[in-house]
Amino acid sequence: MIKKTCLLIAVTLISFVGIAQTNDEAQLQKIYKTSLTNGKSYEWLDYLSNQIGGRLSGSFNAELAVEYTKEQLETLGLDRVWLQPVMVPKWTRGIKEFAYIEYGPGETNGVNICALGGSVATPAGGLKAHVIEVQGLDELEALGEEKIKGKIVFYNRPMQADLIQTFEAYGGCVDQRYSGAAEAAKYGAVGVIVRSMNLRLDDLPHTGSMSYGDLPVSKRIPAAAISTNGAESLSTMLALNKDIKFFFRQTCKVFPDVQSYNVIGEIKGSTYPDEIITVGGHLDSWDLGDGSHDDGAGCVQSMEVLRLLKETGYTPKRTIRVVLFMNEENGLRGATKYAEVAKEKGENHVFALESDAGGFTPRGFSFDCSDVDFEQILSWKPLFKPYLIHYFEQGGSGADVGPLKGNGTVLAGLRPDSQRYFDHHHAANDTFEHVNKRELELGAATMTSLIYLMDKYGTVAFNKIKG
Amino acid sequence: MIKKTCLLIAVTLISFVGIAQTNDEAQLQKIYKTSLTNGKSYEWLDYLSNQIGGRLSGSFNAELAVEYTKEQLETLGLDRVWLQPVMVPKWTRGIKEFAYIEYGPGETNGVNICALGGSVATPAGGLKAHVIEVQGLDELEALGEEKIKGKIVFYNRPMQADLIQTFEAYGGCVDQRYSGAAEAAKYGAVGVIVRSMNLRLDDLPHTGSMSYGDLPVSKRIPAAAISTNGAESLSTMLALNKDIKFFFRQTCKVFPDVQSYNVIGEIKGSTYPDEIITVGGHLDSWDLGDGSHDDGAGCVQSMEVLRLLKETGYTPKRTIRVVLFMNEENGLRGATKYAEVAKEKGENHVFALESDAGGFTPRGFSFDCSDVDFEQILSWKPLFKPYLIHYFEQGGSGADVGPLKGNGTVLAGLRPDSQRYFDHHHAANDTFEHVNKRELELGAATMTSLIYLMDKYGTVAFNKIKG
Numbered sequence A, B: 001m002i003k004k005t006c007l008l009i010a011v012t013l014i015s016f017v018g019i020a021q022t023n024d025e026a027q028l029q030k031i032y033k034t035s036l037t038n039g040k041s042y043e044w045l046d047y048l049s050n051q052i053g054g055r056l057s058g059s060f061n062a063e064l065a066v067e068y069t070k071e072q073l074e075t076l077g078l079d080r081v082w083l084q085p086v087m088v089p090k091w092t093r094g095i096k097e098f099a100y101i102e103y104g105p106g107e108t109n110g111v112n113i114c115a116l117g118g119s120v121a122t123p124a125g126g127l128k129a130h131v132i133e134v135q136g137l138d139e140l141e142a143l144g145e146e147k148i149k150g151k152i153v154f155y156n157r158p159m160q161a162d163l164i165q166t167f168e169a170y171g172g173c174v175d176q177r178y179s180g181a182a183e184a185a186k187y188g189a190v191g192v193i194v195r196s197m198n199l200r201l202d203d204l205p206h207t208g209s210m211s212y213g214d215l216p217v218s219k220r221i222p223a224a225a226i227s228t229n230g231a232e233s234l235s236t237m238l239a240l241n242k243d244i245k246f247f248f249r250q251t252c253k254v255f256p257d258v259q260s261y262n263v264i265g266e267i268k269g270s271t272y273p274d275e276i277i278t279v280g281g282h283l284d285s286w287d288l289g290d291g292s293h294d295d296g297a298g299c300v301q302s303m304e305v306l307r308l309l310k311e312t313g314y315t316p317k318r319t320i321r322v323v324l325f326m327n328e329e330n331g332l333r334g335a336t337k338y339a340e341v342a343k344e345k346g347e348n349h350v351f352a353l354e355s356d357a358g359g360f361t362p363r364g365f366s367f368d369c370s371d372v373d374f375e376q377i378l379s380w381k382p383l384f385k386p387y388l389i390h391y392f393e394q395g396g397s398g399a400d401v402g403p404l405k406g407n408g409t410v411l412a413g414l415r416p417d418s419q420r421y422f423d424h425h426h427a428a429n430d431t432f433e434h435v436n437k438r439e440l441e442l443g444a445a446t447m448t449s450l451i452y453l454m455d456k457y458g459t460v461a462f463n464k465i466k467g
Helices: A002-038 A041-052 A060-074 A139-148 A166-171 A174-186 A228-240 A292-311 A333-344 A371-379 A381-387 A437-457 A460-466 B002-038 B041-052 B060-074 B139-148 B166-171 B174-186 B228-240 B292-311 B333-344 B371-379 B381-387 B437-457 B460-466
Strands: A080-092 A098-104 A107-110 A113-115 A127-134 A152-155 A191-195 A223-226 A245-249 A253-267 A272-282 A318-325 A348-354 A362-368 A391-394 A410-416 B080-092 B098-104 B107-110 B113-115 B127-134 B152-155 B191-195 B223-226 B245-249 B253-267 B272-282 B318-325 B348-354 B362-368 B391-394 B410-416
Touching (some): A041 A060, A060 A318, A139 A174, A152 A174, A174 A191, A253 A292, A253 A333, A272 A292, A318 A437, A348 A437, A362 A371, A381 A437, B002 B381, B002 B437, B060 B080, B060 B253, B098 B228, B127 B139, B191 B228, B272 B292, B348 B437, B371 B391, B410 B437
Parallel strands (some): B127 B152, B152 B191, B191 B223, B348 B410
Antiparallel strands (some): A080 A253, A098 A245, A127 A245, A362 A410, B113 B223
16 A cells, blocks of 8 residues: 555656646746747847947946836836946046057057056056066066066967857956056056957957056056957067057046946745845946947846746746846946845845846856755756757856855856857947847846746755745 | 676776777867867868858859869878869859839839849849739648739748747748749749748848749749848738739849869878768858858868868878868759769768858757767767767758768768858858857867767777678
8 A cells, every 4th residue: 555655656746747847848938939039138139239328337328228227127017116226436438549559760550449447547648658568467576677667568468269168268368457557557567558358359459347456546557458459469569679669548537436226127926025036137338339248138138037927927936136237347336235235134035147248149057056956957957958058057157146145045147158259348349230139039038947947946045944 | 706807897998988088088179279279260261251252053253162172172281182073053143133112103112132043034124013922832722823823922931930940940931932933833923032031130132042843944933032121021011002013133044054073182091991981061152142151161160170180180090081062052963973973982981071050159960870870979978068069969960961871871960059040041141250260160170079089989880880
């Protein structure tokens, strides 16, 4: 009898698992179909990119983006849409930067540069000096003040082309951009020029954040990125003649912090309203392009997650919240504020997903979570196979969800194909026409599918805490 | 004692497998690194695309491409490079096509069309007729001659957007393009207009092959593709007013067959020279763009396979042959000839790999092979994981390797990301700037890795035949 009962239980369990699987399969199918045939993400991105454009923190465009996305969220029939105030830094580029290499009296080659975000200006008439080329921060000490003082330090270590994941190649280079000026200033350099974080050879300079650390204001030196073609040219000319000089002029400026907002919308959970699942991207962007890949794509995909859940008739058990974070690029103030407020209110964030790696074909996710949670996630992998989503790995999530870490919160980042990302990242060609509609929509559907599963089954770590 | 021996054998086997694995890992690493840091594929494609351009079978450009690729193969130190003669069809587009929708006396809307490959011309002054819109070939019978006679049949079934693999969506539509004219002519239609095989809405018409089947020459009617925007416009206007007329003029023409060539190069196998492994793409292309994705990419990747094997110091056991097939697009004469000659000579083709799905990020391969061979292939899958190559599925290989089917030959096709492919396929924007260097190089490395493994371990089916 016991045997029979066991068998019955086993059979029941198997059918139950079978049905659950089938329901999940059907729900994912609905999500993907709706995204690909009746999606809104591409239309939203068109507006953000082409009607608003680049959305640097503290700019008028950033405020337009806040208004627009709030209005759009309000059309979705969510339970609540609100703005979360946050003070953000305001840095302006000023007039277009100008630079040349001088290799003889009156003999110059123009090159394309752009100020790094947060850099000071050059003197009004520009800055001209000899150049010393280095492959990284660690070369400065060996060279010493004697060889650096009065010169422009030219950081020229390229992104490593044989790394398959381009974000790794970026991670291996970006210290030059972020800390290059602070370090070179310590040895008396008068400016720094950094090779653009770009795997292609082209004429576009790529901006990005930098920091002077604790360097006093009076010691700060201007920093600019040079296009990869410009870097190659400068390096070649230096190899031929160490006496060449580099001239650049930039008029960027830091203003006092200004008021801005995170844009938030939520569907209240039907069963566990106090368990919050957050999905987001960052609404600010750099100013050279229109921020379509970085991170307009992530914003519209996150908005689309909530719309797709509603459109497919799914009622979330947990509270699902979209957060469009302000100021990821040069301050992370929005993410910091969001996590602070969550802590103050004692909110339970069980899962937070970020999309900030471009609107390219999704390949999967990376996770920052416990092993038991990761095991549960891996059990869902077969559900994603029909959609060619195969990448489920531990290690890293995203900058904006990072501050929510702790208390068993599962963090994740969408991982799209990364090969083209740094062709556009922080450059003038991060524009709408480089986003493919289907790729964007597949990303939104993939995110929605994971949010659906996380909502339906909950996270292991948090379920354990609940008991 | 027996137990100990077994243990010893087991341990030896495990270490052996371990070492083999390690060697394979190291070889794949070398292949990928060389392709990404010291590749030639992109430079070759630049020449094919920008110095030669579109390479329609029988054209002067196609012959330039034969010369150029032969010359380049000759620089690689292969054991043999040769041209294999093959007669190919010659069809010319003539002057640019012209079309409009007439919705009132003197009131017209211009639309973008292009003749389908193989179509006859319209009368010299063009063709104007009423239009009947259908969603597919099967609607013709129901409509019957009465409703079709004297009209232009407009095939407007779009590619299905919710299919994840775009080639499936293509497969579900292309009958309209290929057989639409032949079928419509049977009911007295005077011409056909086919919605372009494109998942995007844009203004570019996409050409492609069509056939009149056994329709007598006198019954043949002209066929053209209309851009997706044009198709939407025509359909909307028809819904408003069935009396609108469509005008088009095209001056395309079929000439007698001309002499052309497959371009072939090989490295003779060191151990099993009679076992041939073929890798290839097709050298001809349509004429509207420069054929960068279709299939310049596949050609240069296939050439690069042999170069990478040499460059990484690998000595193939089997004969490795690159074949640049002529006339895939409108005849498949090159592939047919290659297989014929192989049969005549009694060649043993153990493996044939094709790249003809664009130069986008590679995701894996599809295979046409026995289950035992597929099992062996699956055992190699972990080797590809660091390169994000995850797709190994049975079902389909490619048009050019197809005629080699039989005698246990393993056939395979590279499967790159397919989302953007039909944005460019057979259209004026199939051009070099839409190929990303890294994506192309990753494809070449992925192909080389599979060829290396197939060469090293042989195919199961053929090893069995050998005994």
